[in-house]
Amino acid sequence: MANFSTNEFRSGLKVMLDGDPCSILENEFVKPGKGQAFNRVRMRNLRTGRVWERTFKSGETLEGADVIDLTMQYLYTDGEFWYFMEPDTFEQHQADAKAVGDAYLWLKEQDNCEVTLYNGSPLSVAPANFVELEIVETDPGLKGDTAQGGSKPAKLSTGAVVKVPLFITTGEVIRVDTRTGEYQNRASKS
Amino acid sequence: MIPVPVNTRTAPASPEPAATRGPVLRDWQPAASTALLRQRAGLLALIREFFAERGVLEVETPLLCRSGITDPAIEPLQVCSGRSIGADGRYLQTSPEYAMKRLLAAGSGSIYQVCKAFRDGEAGARHNPEFTLLEWYRPGLDHHQLMVEVADLVCHCLGPRPWQALSYRDLFLESLDIDPFSASVDTLCGIARGHFDVGNLEGDRDLWLDLLLTHAVEPWLAGRGICFVYDYPASQAALARIVERDGYWVAERFELYVDGLELANGYHELGDEREQRARFEADNRLRRQRGLATRPLDEQLLAALAAGLPACSGVALGMDRLLLCASGESDIRRVLAFPWERS
Missing domain, CATH: 2.30.30.30 (SH3 type barrels.)
Known part of the structure; x- marks a missing residue:
């Protein structure tokens, strides 16, 4: 370099x-x-x-450092590595837990994210700013409750826990800002 | 019916295909507002008025010089070709000091000049490789008397305000509680390393003093208005006289800070030709040690000193920085019509 x-x-x-x-x-x-x-x-x-x-x-x-940022599609994890694919070349890259860091909380299969390659290997992974994820566990919703009022924790399909309004129920898909970990709104079920 | 005049110079109504046009340059526009251009012109008028009242003569000297500068911390820009340029090239001046001293030695009396100066590699929020200097010389004044005149000029330009003067030693004692003359190099280096990540930086005493000055002392000066700093370590004399004060050798040199911004550098000028030659040669030895090109000595300046420079003090003040102070802007690139990237 x-x-x-x-x-x-x-x-x-x-x-x-x-x-x-x-x-x-x-x-x-x-x-x-x-x-x-x-x-x-x-x-x-x-x-x-x-x-x-x-x-x-x-x-x-x-x-100079041989570092490039590429948009890649997240494929899956085998528990030890997370696999990403370059959309143009279909070339696959495996990232270890150190490179993925906390980003695993926001990685949904087939979503695009930014992978930083250092000497050709993933160095870090940044999820999209907004992701849509399904709620797998939360307290039952309260009938008649509206957007205002309290919040409750909800566990997402990735394992992330975010605060959601009381009316949100298990099985719903919500939109989350990955930079703050904050609930944005309901998303249509995918 | 009145025929509609056809203006052939206006652009055609339908734009030409993009491929046939040049790139759209957006940086043709000035970086400074018209109000700032007016403010600069106002400062120049105030400066000329100030010196006219005091009988100081405005002069001009060449920008392209035969000799460069030996100072190991200043790199000049060179002009290398052209029918008028000899085989050795010419240097764009880094300051008008040498030429103005030749005028003084020839009997000009008090003189001032507003001119461009150039320093390679100096660019940032407070530096532009091409900048404007106000430089003046006063026969018969020592550096303390000249500080008073500098304060008068700054107040003439920025409005009246209080000012103070601190010796370099007191400045370090008050801001960092270190004596810059007696502290060991290890102590200075230790303080710098304790406060700042300097990696594997190495250097002599002056390097650590410069690091502490720029990183710790200048921020301390930020809230202190107009402050002169005088009597620098002899090793930082540049072109100032060196005298013994309280058991230490100090340079009769001063710097002016306005709220932590370094605005001017002045000397009780060295007039001794032999000592000046020895300092130039020492500079060149230091340049060789650091792997920098040595510079031919300015023999015309040395000859002028040998003929006799009247006892005098002189100072160079950054005009662009004065405009920063006057306008409240914080980035020099916003007070220049066309900063380096747009020139």
């Missing part, structure tokens, strides 16, 4: 740092009136998700 100098660090650039692929978020050039210039760089470690700031001497270089 090519090397990148601090003055080429742009938001979104993927570089190797201390053996891990990292994504650059912000790059601030600082210099006293006379003397050494520095770059204060906010970045995300793509392996751990940690976001932090590292200072470099201006002009230092880092090696």
